[in-house]
Amino acid sequence: MRTAEPRSADAGQTVTVSPGTAAVDPARWPDVASQPSASRARTAVTAAVVRRALRRLPLHVRFADGTSFGKGGPALDVHDPKAFHGRIGSQGLVGFGESYMAGEWDAPDPVAVLTVLAANAAELIPAHLQRLRGLWAPRRPHAQRNTPDGSRTNISRHYDLSNDLFALFLDGTLTYSSALFRGFPSDWDLLAAAQHRKINRLLDLADVQEGTKVLEIGTGWGELAIRAAARGAHVTSLTLSREQRDLARERVAAAGLTDRVSVELCDYREARGMYDAVVSVEMIEAVGAEFWPVYFRTLDERLVPGGRAVLQAITMPHERMLASRNTFTWIQKYIFPGGLLPSVEAVAETVRDHTRLAITRRDAYGAHYAETLRLWRERFTERTNEITALGFDETFRRMWTFYLAYSEAGFRSGYLDVQQYLLTKEAPAR
Known part of the structure; x- marks a missing residue:
C-alpha cells in the first residue's frame, strides 16, 4: 500500500x-x-x-x-x-x-x-x-531496504505527502523534530521559540559562525540552514524529498540567503567536498542498521581535521532494538518505511568501529519531545476540516492521530528518548 x-x-x-x-x-x-x-x-x-x-x-x-x-x-x-x-x-x-x-x-x-x-x-x-x-x-519487506533507490522511495512516501499537510500542524518554522523548551507545560505560541532554541544549540555545538562551511544531511524545510547562513556560514543541505527541496529553496530565497545556502536533491552517500561542520537532525532514523556504518563514515569523510559533527537522534532501548530490528512494524508499514531507531549503544559501537570520530558529548531530553508531539497532535486534531479539504480521508486522520499519540507515549513512558550528539575529529599534531 x-x-x-x-x-x-x-x-x-x-x-x-x-x-x-x-x-x-x-x-x-x-x-x-x-x-x-x-x-x-x-x-x-x-x-x-x-x-x-x-x-x-x-x-x-x-x-x-x-x-x-x-x-x-x-x-x-x-x-x-x-x-x-x-x-x-x-x-x-x-x-x-x-x-x-x-x-x-x-x-x-x-x-x-x-x-x-x-x-x-x-x-x-x-x-x-x-x-x-x-x-x-x-518480516521487513526487502523493498524497504535503504539502498540509494530504496531511500528515495521511502523518504518520498512520508515527506512528499503534502507540504500543506505538514504546515497545518507544524509551527511557522516548519521544524519537524523535537523542540527544546524552557519549562513544562508549554503552549503553541512558544513552540517556534523552542524550535529556535534547539537549532541554536545545535549550531553552537557545531561552532557555526561567520565563514563556517556546513554540510546539513536532511534539510527538513530549511529552517536550520537559514539560521546557520544568518550567522555567516555557507551551507550545503541535502534532502531526498522534492517537496522539501522546493519549499526550502523558496524559504531561503525569501530570507535573501541564496548566496549562502544550496539545497540539493542528493543522497548522503553521494555528498562530496570537505566541511568544517556536519549537522544532521533526526535523519539517522531513516538510514537503517545495515547502512549505519556508511552513514557515520560519511560524516567522518566529509569533515576536515578538527571539524565537528552534530546529530539529533531518537533512540530506543538496546535490547528492544535487537529484538525488533528485523521485524516489520506498524510505523514502517504506514508512516516511515525503512525506518529504524538506533540505541545509544548502537551509535557508540558504530562510531567506534567505523570512524575516526569521537563522541565528546551526549545530552538526552526525551520529555521535550513528548511536549513537542503533544502540541503537534493537538494542532492536527484541531485542523480536521482543513486536512479533509486537502484530500485526506478519515482513515488517514486516524492513522496520523495514532502515529502522533503512539510517538508521544513512547517519550512519556521513557521507552523512547532523543539525544544531541557532538562528534569531533581530531586535528593532526603539529
Missing part, C-alpha cells in the same frame, strides 16, 4: 468493517478494510493472551457488550472484540494499529493508554512467545 499519494475521501467505495467502526476505502486501505482470516482457534488463543496481558496493567478495558476489567486507569474501548483479537493474532502490533485505523478500538485519551502499553512493552508478550518472535512476527 502506498500512503504518499493523497486521494479524495470518496476515492472508491467505502466499507464499514462492523457496527460502530470507521468507514474505510478498500482501494486505498486494503489491509484495514478487510478483516484478517485468522482461524477461530487462533483468535480465541489471542483473545486469552491479550486479555491476560491487559488485566495486569493499570487500564480500564471496556467491551461493546458492557463487560469490562482492569486495575483502573485510562479507558480502552473495544468496539469489535472479534476483529480486534483477530488482527492482533494475525499481524501482532501491526494489527493493533490497523484495528485503531478501522475504528475497532478507541480511547478517550489514546496517549494515556499507549503510555501504559509502552511502559510495559517488554512484558506484554509472554517470554516463550518473545523467544519465537522470528516465527510469528512479520
Whole structure:
C-alpha cells in the first residue's frame, strides 16, 4: 500500500468493517478494510493472551457488550472484540494499529493508554512467545531496504505527502523534530521559540559562525540552514524529498540567503567536498542498521581535521532494538518505511568501529519531545476540516492521530528518548 499519494475521501467505495467502526476505502486501505482470516482457534488463543496481558496493567478495558476489567486507569474501548483479537493474532502490533485505523478500538485519551502499553512493552508478550518472535512476527519487506533507490522511495512516501499537510500542524518554522523548551507545560505560541532554541544549540555545538562551511544531511524545510547562513556560514543541505527541496529553496530565497545556502536533491552517500561542520537532525532514523556504518563514515569523510559533527537522534532501548530490528512494524508499514531507531549503544559501537570520530558529548531530553508531539497532535486534531479539504480521508486522520499519540507515549513512558550528539575529529599534531 502506498500512503504518499493523497486521494479524495470518496476515492472508491467505502466499507464499514462492523457496527460502530470507521468507514474505510478498500482501494486505498486494503489491509484495514478487510478483516484478517485468522482461524477461530487462533483468535480465541489471542483473545486469552491479550486479555491476560491487559488485566495486569493499570487500564480500564471496556467491551461493546458492557463487560469490562482492569486495575483502573485510562479507558480502552473495544468496539469489535472479534476483529480486534483477530488482527492482533494475525499481524501482532501491526494489527493493533490497523484495528485503531478501522475504528475497532478507541480511547478517550489514546496517549494515556499507549503510555501504559509502552511502559510495559517488554512484558506484554509472554517470554516463550518473545523467544519465537522470528516465527510469528512479520518480516521487513526487502523493498524497504535503504539502498540509494530504496531511500528515495521511502523518504518520498512520508515527506512528499503534502507540504500543506505538514504546515497545518507544524509551527511557522516548519521544524519537524523535537523542540527544546524552557519549562513544562508549554503552549503553541512558544513552540517556534523552542524550535529556535534547539537549532541554536545545535549550531553552537557545531561552532557555526561567520565563514563556517556546513554540510546539513536532511534539510527538513530549511529552517536550520537559514539560521546557520544568518550567522555567516555557507551551507550545503541535502534532502531526498522534492517537496522539501522546493519549499526550502523558496524559504531561503525569501530570507535573501541564496548566496549562502544550496539545497540539493542528493543522497548522503553521494555528498562530496570537505566541511568544517556536519549537522544532521533526526535523519539517522531513516538510514537503517545495515547502512549505519556508511552513514557515520560519511560524516567522518566529509569533515576536515578538527571539524565537528552534530546529530539529533531518537533512540530506543538496546535490547528492544535487537529484538525488533528485523521485524516489520506498524510505523514502517504506514508512516516511515525503512525506518529504524538506533540505541545509544548502537551509535557508540558504530562510531567506534567505523570512524575516526569521537563522541565528546551526549545530552538526552526525551520529555521535550513528548511536549513537542503533544502540541503537534493537538494542532492536527484541531485542523480536521482543513486536512479533509486537502484530500485526506478519515482513515488517514486516524492513522496520523495514532502515529502522533503512539510517538508521544513512547517519550512519556521513557521507552523512547532523543539525544544531541557532538562528534569531533581530531586535528593532526603539529
